[in-house]
Amino acid sequence: MSLRLLLVRHGLSSFNKERRIQGRDDLSNLTDEGHEQARSLGRTLKEVSIDAVYSSPLKRAASTTASLLEGRGGESPATTFDQGLLEVDLEPWSGQSIEELIERHPDDYSLWKRQPLELELQRRDGSTYKPLVELQAQAHQFIEDLIQRHPVESDATVLVVAHNAILRCLMLALLGEPERGFRRLRVDNTSLSIFNLRPGIGGEGPQVQIECLNNTTHLQPLPPKGEGARLILVRHGETDWNKAGRFQGQIDIPLNDNGRGQAAAARDFLSNVTINRAWSSTMSRPTETAEIILQAHPNAPLSQTEGLVEIGHGLWEGKLESEIRDGWSELLDTWKQRPETVQMPEGETIQDVWARSVKSWGDIATSLKSEETALVVAHDAVNKTILCDLLGLTPADIWAVKQGNGGVTVVDIPSDSGQPAVVTCLNLTSHFGSVIDRTAAGAL
Numbered sequence: 001m002s003l004r005l006l007l008v009r010h011g012l013s014s015f016n017k018e019r020r021i022q023g024r025d026d027l028s029n030l031t032d033e034g035h036e037q038a039r040s041l042g043r044t045l046k047e048v049s050i051d052a053v054y055s056s057p058l059k060r061a062a063s064t065t066a067s068l069l070e071g072r073g074g075e076s077p078a079t080t081f082d083q084g085l086l087e088v089d090l091e092p093w094s095g096q097s098i099e100e101l102i103e104r105h106p107d108d109y110s111l112w113k114r115q116p117l118e119l120e121l122q123r124r125d126g127s128t129y130k131p132l133v134e135l136q137a138q139a140h141q142f143i144e145d146l147i148q149r150h151p152v153e154s155d156a157t158v159l160v161v162a163h164n165a166i167l168r169c170l171m172l173a174l175l176g177e178p179e180r181g182f183r184r185l186r187v188d189n190t191s192l193s194i195f196n197l198r199p200g201i202g203g204e205g206p207q208v209q210i211e212c213l214n215n216t217t218h219l220q221p222l223p224p225k226g227e228g229a230r231l232i233l234v235r236h237g238e239t240d241w242n243k244a245g246r247f248q249g250q251i252d253i254p255l256n257d258n259g260r261g262q263a264a265a266a267r268d269f270l271s272n273v274t275i276n277r278a279w280s281s282t283m284s285r286p287t288e289t290a291e292i293i294l295q296a297h298p299n300a301p302l303s304q305t306e307g308l309v310e311i312g313h314g315l316w317e318g319k320l321e322s323e324i325r326d327g328w329s330e331l332l333d334t335w336k337q338r339p340e341t342v343q344m345p346e347g348e349t350i351q352d353v354w355a356r357s358v359k360s361w362g363d364i365a366t367s368l369k370s371e372e373t374a375l376v377v378a379h380d381a382v383n384k385t386i387l388c389d390l391l392g393l394t395p396a397d398i399w400a401v402k403q404g405n406g407g408v409t410v411v412d413i414p415s416d417s418g419q420p421a422v423v424t425c426l427n428l429t430s431h432f433g434s435v436i437d438r439t440a441a442g443a444l
Helices: 014-018 032-044 059-072 098-104 106-114 131-149 164-174 240-244 257-269 284-296 321-337 350-367 380-391 395-400
Strands: 003-009 052-055 079-081 157-162 192-198 207-215 230-235 277-281 302-305 373-378 408-412 422-428
Touching: 003 164, 032 059, 052 059, 059 079, 059 157, 098 106, 131 164, 157 164, 164 192, 164 207, 207 395, 230 284, 230 350, 230 380, 257 284, 277 284, 284 302, 284 373, 302 350, 350 373, 350 380, 350 395, 373 380, 380 395, 380 408, 380 422
Parallel strands: 003 157, 052 079, 052 157, 230 373, 277 302, 277 373
Antiparallel strands: 003 192, 192 207, 207 422, 230 408, 408 422
16 A cells, blocks of 8 residues: 655746746746657656646646646546645746846855755845745645545555655655755656655654656656766666565575566666766676676776675575564564664674765765766665665665666766765666566565
8 A cells, every 4th residue: 555656847948948047936838848848758657547636836837737648648637736836935036047146146046056945035025034944844734735635545646746846845855854855856857756655654654765766768868967977876687586575685696587688678778878987796686787788888897896785684695575574573574664773683784784885885986087977786775775875864764765676876976065966866767668666576
């Protein structure tokens, strides 16, 4: 039982094209390109059943919703226009170009880019307010109201079409407001992000899982690279033990035929993307995945590092979940509910994996030149710890990040060293034929 949220940003608007501040004012319109972007996303969502549709009432979002549903075809629920999806209120800045804003208000614009929660603006009536603080409260209220209408036990799929800042705030509200989270995320025009909400444990709030972030594969393979270095993080392809749900950990299980096919699909997906260097875990399943992807990039050298090796499950390795439950039932439940508290029997803790994986990732990132793109291929738990760190989450949150076999994630390093790395997109699996991750959900 779960509630699936499909979060979509509006298509390219006239103000996007002109690099003007839009905010909450309804001054811009969806461009012809924006309409086609929305229809293209709608076509990719044709296979997905949608139970409810919510949209911001602003024209650029409402038009995106209409064109998306047109492209999807078939029957769709009536759209509910919700004030809780309005964009951030930047009233004093609305209509100004980015260049004008930088020239007229350089300090405020810098604060918005570096510490957005601290930005304070003055409305035309003279009152002062903090735009992002207000937007965060709005996002929390929308999520609360949405779950009242569509409980997490409902197995419903809800489409939400809105704007850049409010979508980021919705995501952060779902994730518990990680530190500096607003600047860790990227939300492109007509990008699709999928969040799965399941009933919480013992009366707690819903368990949240990011299935994917900022998927724009209906437009191009990957979002455009920024000025800094880029890392492409991939989970290895499927193994027989993944398929069976057997805990493999540090046992060196090779890819199966489906896993090699997944690696080949990732290779084709990334064939026109620049890759200058590559790293993998020393184990065979990520190494072979990397080697297959690099068939399209023969000049990129591949290095291996022990820091990216999968979590050591100790005595659980080689066992099915049912076999583990026979001997460690309470510990298995704790692993699923409070992973940060578990010491694997004769194995590692998630903190052990976090320390070595995040260090290895950092070493790789700092070795790159700004123009370079690196491929990194590792494992489920390793990738989850890296991504939790990048998103400002903790070891308690590893189940909040989904990593499908052969899934592709992109991280961009900002040119401003004072800014956090940006998770540009996460767990893209569209190269397997669906925007929904249908890869094996087996054990680590």
